[in-house]
Amino acid sequence: xxxxxxxxxxxxxxxxxxxxxxxxxxxxxxxxxxxxxxxxxxxxxxxxxxxxxxxxxxxxxxxxxxxxxxxxxxxxxxxxxxxxxxxxxxxxxxxxxxxxxxxxxxxxxxxxxxxxxxxxxxxxxxxxxxxxxxxxxxxxxxxxxxxxxxxxxxxxxxxxxxxxxxxxxxxxxxxxxxxxxxxxxxxxxxxxxxxxxxxxxxxx
Amino acid sequence: xxxxxxxxxxxxxxxxxxxxxxxxxxxxxxxxxxxxxxxxxxxxxxxxxxxxxxxxxxxxxxxxxxxxxxxxxxxxxxxxxxxxxxxxxxxxxxxxxxxxxxxxxxxxxxxxxxxxxxxxxxxxxxxxxxxxxxxxxxxxxxxxxxxxxxxxxxxxxxxxxxxxxxxxxxxxxxxxxxxxxxxxxxxxxxxxxxxxxxxxxxxxxxxxxxxxxxxxxxxxxxxxxxxxxxxxxxxxxxxxxxxxxxxxxxxxxxxxxxxxxxxxxxxxxxxxxxxxxxxxxxxxxxxxxxxxxxxxxxxxxxxxxxxxxxxxxxxxxxxxxxxxxxxxxxxxxxxxxxxxxxxxxxxxxxxxxxxxxxxxxxxxxxxxxxxxxxxxxxxxxxxxxxxxxxxxxxxxxxxxxxxxxxxxxxxxxxxxxxxxxxxxxxxxxxxxxxxxxxxxxxxxxxxxxxxxxxxxxxxxxxxxxxxxxxxxxx
Numbered sequence: 160x161x162x163x164x165x166x167x168x169x170x171x172x173x174x175x176x177x178x179x180x181x182x183x184x185x186x187x188x189x190x191x192x193x194x195x196x197x198x199x200x201x202x203x204x205x206x207x208x209x210x211x212x213x214x215x216x217x218x219x220x221x222x223x224x225x226x227x228x229x230x231x232x233x234x235x236x237x238x239x240x241x242x243x244x245x246x247x248x249x250x251x252x253x254x255x256x257x258x259x260x261x262x263x264x265x266x267x268x269x270x271x272x273x274x275x276x277x278x279x280x281x282x283x284x285x286x287x288x289x290x291x292x293x294x295x296x297x298x299x300x301x302x303x304x305x306x307x308x309x310x311x312x313x314x315x316x317x318x319x320x321x322x323x324x325x326x327x328x329x330x331x332x333x334x335x336x337x338x339x340x341x342x343x344x345x346x347x348x349x350x351x352x353x354x355x356x357x358x359x360x361x362x363x
Numbered sequence: 364x365x366x367x368x369x370x371x372x373x374x375x376x377x378x379x380x381x382x383x384x385x386x387x388x389x390x391x392x393x394x395x396x397x398x399x400x401x402x403x404x405x406x407x408x409x410x411x412x413x414x415x416x417x418x419x420x421x422x423x424x425x426x427x428x429x430x431x432x433x434x435x436x437x438x439x440x441x442x443x444x445x446x447x448x449x450x451x452x453x454x455x456x457x458x459x460x461x462x463x464x465x466x467x468x469x470x471x472x473x474x475x476x477x478x479x480x481x482x483x484x485x486x487x488x489x490x491x492x493x494x495x496x497x498x499x500x501x502x503x504x505x506x507x508x509x510x511x512x513x514x515x516x517x518x519x520x521x522x523x524x525x526x527x528x529x530x531x532x533x534x535x536x537x538x539x540x541x542x543x544x545x546x547x548x549x550x551x552x553x554x555x556x557x558x559x560x561x562x563x564x565x566x567x568x569x570x571x572x573x574x575x576x577x578x579x580x581x582x583x584x585x586x587x588x589x590x591x592x593x594x595x596x597x598x599x600x601x602x603x604x605x606x607x608x609x610x611x612x613x614x615x616x617x618x619x620x621x622x623x624x625x626x627x628x629x630x631x632x633x634x635x636x637x638x639x640x641x642x643x644x645x646x647x648x649x650x651x652x653x654x655x656x657x658x659x660x661x662x663x664x665x666x667x668x669x670x671x672x673x674x675x676x677x678x679x680x681x682x683x684x685x686x687x688x689x690x691x692x693x694x695x696x697x698x699x700x701x702x703x704x705x706x707x708x709x710x711x712x713x714x715x716x717x718x719x720x721x722x723x724x725x726x727x728x729x730x731x732x733x734x735x736x737x738x739x740x741x742x743x744x745x746x747x748x749x750x751x752x753x754x755x756x757x758x759x760x761x762x763x764x765x766x767x768x769x770x771x772x773x774x775x776x777x778x779x780x781x782x783x784x785x786x787x788x789x790x791x792x793x794x795x796x797x798x799x800x801x802x803x804x805x806x807x808x809x810x811x812x813x814x815x816x817x818x819x820x821x822x823x824x825x826x827x828x829x830x831x832x833x834x835x836x837x
Contacts, residue, residue, distance in 0.1 A: 199422045203540050208646045246403020246432045
């Protein structure tokens with residue numbers, strides 16, 4: 160038995176039991192999916208060209224796994240998820256989902272994208288300290304001081320800013336339904352605040 | 364089926380039609396809900412608005428239409444290699460187009476074998492104008508296809524339409540993805556993933572099948588999908604650089620020669636016609652810009668398939684094209700253009716003066732709001748050297764319709780097109796289109812010749828066409 164131990168929040172163990180044809184087939188399927196299917200939108204190395212699709216490289220494995228399962232059982236139903244990921248996840252088995260998550264978690268994350276300094280500074284303040292009078296908590300409390308996430312809390316650093324703004328808007332409108340904590344945060348944020356905080360974490 | 368057709372108007376319009384639509388072939392096609400059924404993806408994944416492809420749609424096509432999210436009937440070899448992968452449900456779909464067409468001025472009527480006899484009634488309702496059945500999706504583990512059969516109201520028959528069956532696979536080349544494949548298709552550019560080339564031209568992918576259309580068109584515009592069969596190979600490197608080489612052989616349907624266009628009736632392709640294509644498409648953020656070149660060399664046998672010896676008419680088409688897309692959540696803007704330069708050596712049709720040229724230029728742009736409301740604007744022209752091919756032919760007393768021809772032997776035709784669209788749902792389009800001709804078969808006027816040889820002059824603008832259509836795909 161081989162045991163591969165991967166870093167990140169919580170140790171994710173992928174067990175490959177000898178030359179079992181079922182596991183071999185899973186590995187092959189994961190390779191096929193990442194190279195020929197996922198890569199179409201998310202990039203060959205998990206870094207996408209279009210902000211319509213999130214970067215996956217370096218994302219937390221537990222988070223990816225949760226989202227894929229959310230797509231599959233339709234508990235995550237924002238427009239982008241519905242148009243793309245409901246179909247894409249529909250035939251994925253639990254083991255394949257786990258392998259996909261580990262694969263992307265192990266890739267080198269995207270580098271930050273510079274943005275307007277004033278906007279980034281405003282975003283940093285919201286990210287680090289929140290907005291007390293608006294009831295918006297500091298993002299850093301959950302996503303970490305470096306925005307690199309923790310287990311089921313996603314990495315935000317280096318993510319596409321327009322994608323993040325869109326997700327915050329989906330939380331606010333309750334269209335993205337599998338994140339009750341973010342509903343509470345999103346509903347209090349204005350578009351300007353969303354853009355600022357997105358610009359900041361995208362620049363990291 | 365209910366059809367109201369004003370016979371003479373349609374017949375006269377059809378006389379000018381052939382395969383030479385400046386804007387489009389009569390039975391234009393679209394990508395289809397078969398793919399949505401197979402992939403589980405909404406139409407918007409692959410299309411801005413039908414039939415324009417998004418960058419994802421282009422990759423889906425070049426990767427062989429293979430993404431599949433349906434339960435499979437599978438088979439493996441003893442060494443665990445995939446031998447069969449069939450969708451449990453075949454990816455089938457239907458397209459239906461109903462329309463109303465009216466020209467600015469009614470077409471003149473003729474008596475059979477005689478002269479002109481007043482105007483025909485204007486306004487044509489076609490229900491359906493076209494009806495298509497598709498198999499579109501995965502066929503085998505690395506083989507997929509887009510196969511279309513279309514009912515054409517004008518012919519009252521089902522005919523073979525766009526077909527592209529391809530093998531595709533991927534590899535890594537210096538840490539970058541390389542898609543490679545083989546395509547088996549039935550018209551140049553049917554296999555192309557960009558909407559700037561003729562087969563899937565956009566905007567104005569759909570025009571009326573009874574709109575009067577000019578005599579002249581280039582081979583790239585006119586080598587329709589009931590004339591040739593092509594086998595080609597292609598590569599896409601790093602989702603950036605595309606190259607393709609395809610060989611087309613004659614594959615006429617039926618025993619007789621099929622008209623390639625009304626300037627070369629009954630002609631069929633002789634030998635092999637090589638087609639080539641290169642393109643580069645940088646993408647950044649929500650934008651993409653492609654630019655490229657393509658071309659074909661072919662020889663036509665004017666007498667049809669039964670003639671196997673020369674002389675032949677030779678054509679060398681060289682074209683450039685470009686496309687820009689901005690695809691936002693609310694706003695979508697795209698623009699396409701192409702310029703085709705055709706060198707003709709008409710040893711068979713015009714041996715006394717064989718060297719001729721024909722040039723086609725198209726440019727158009729479209730805007731859509733939330734993929735629901737939008738519009739398009741476009742300009743088109745085909746110009747070239749004047750010669751006897753475009754002059755009025757020897758009168759045919761047995762003809763039942765007037766023949767359009769050029770008063771100054773020129774092929775020049777130019778005009779504009781405008782379209783407004785409403786898509787209440789992603790697979791339903793309601794549109795109003797108006798096509799303006801500033802020149803038609805030579806200049807701002809052209810000739811119509813009755814079966815008895817009498818001629819009348821008609822303004823190009825008389826052919827300005829209002830086209831109202833509804834398009835459904837399900």
